[in-house]
Amino acid sequence: MINNRPQELQIKTGSCDDEWRRSHATCGFQTHKNGDRIMYSQGFCCFCEWDDALNKYSKKGHYSRNPNVVCNFWTRQKSAFCLRYDQLWYGVYEVLAPILVFDITVEVLKKGRNVWHGNIEQASWHKVSTFKISPSVPALASKDGRV
Numbered sequence: 001m002i003n004n005r006p007q008e009l010q011i012k013t014g015s016c017d018d019e020w021r022r023s024h025a026t027c028g029f030q031t032h033k034n035g036d037r038i039m040y041s042q043g044f045c046c047f048c049e050w051d052d053a054l055n056k057y058s059k060k061g062h063y064s065r066n067p068n069v070v071c072n073f074w075t076r077q078k079s080a081f082c083l084r085y086d087q088l089w090y091g092v093y094e095v096l097a098p099i100l101v102f103d104i105t106v107e108v109l110k111k112g113r114n115v116w117h118g119n120i121e122q123a124s125w126h127k128v129s130t131f132k133i134s135p136s137v138p139a140l141a142s143k144d145g146r147v
Contacts (some may be wrong), residue, residue: 004088008081016045016078027082043082103134108142 009027016026020042027043112124129142141147 001089002092003085004090005086007084007086009084011080011082013078013080016047016080018042018045018080026080030083030085041083043080045078045080047078100135103132105130105132106140106147108147 011026013026018025018027020040025042026045027041030038030041032038107130108128109125110128112126114121114123116122128144131140131142133140
């Protein structure tokens with residue numbers, strides 16, 4: 001299944017918990033219909049390192065991996081990044097190579113004597129054999145080997 005519009009929600013917080021084993025992650029847990037947790041749905045936490053506060057690797061006192069988080073000595077912000085799903089989900093299916101499925105019934109007839117009905121001559125036919133051909137059985141021969 002693929003979600004229609006997953007989004008990442010950022011929550012600025014004083015404390016952040018993204019441990020899978022705990023029951024109360026900052027982002028909470030997304031669940032399957034049966035109630036089981038969706039793996040990694042607890043999101044992840046980011047926080048300022050001391051290097052970010054010193055502007056060593058960041059730009060103008062912002063967290064180097066997220067410019068919306070302000071880093072300084074007095075405020076070491078933490079952020080939780082949470083995945084949220086739309087209510088609409090799409091099923092995904094694999095389309096395989098096409099196959100042909102059909103049967104052709106072949107009847108082999110032999111002409112018998114002509115029969116007269118008043119002044120009209122009509123041919124009589126006798127069935128010699130019947131067989132079916134298909135993509136899985138593409139060729140056969142009649143019982144007498146003539147066809």
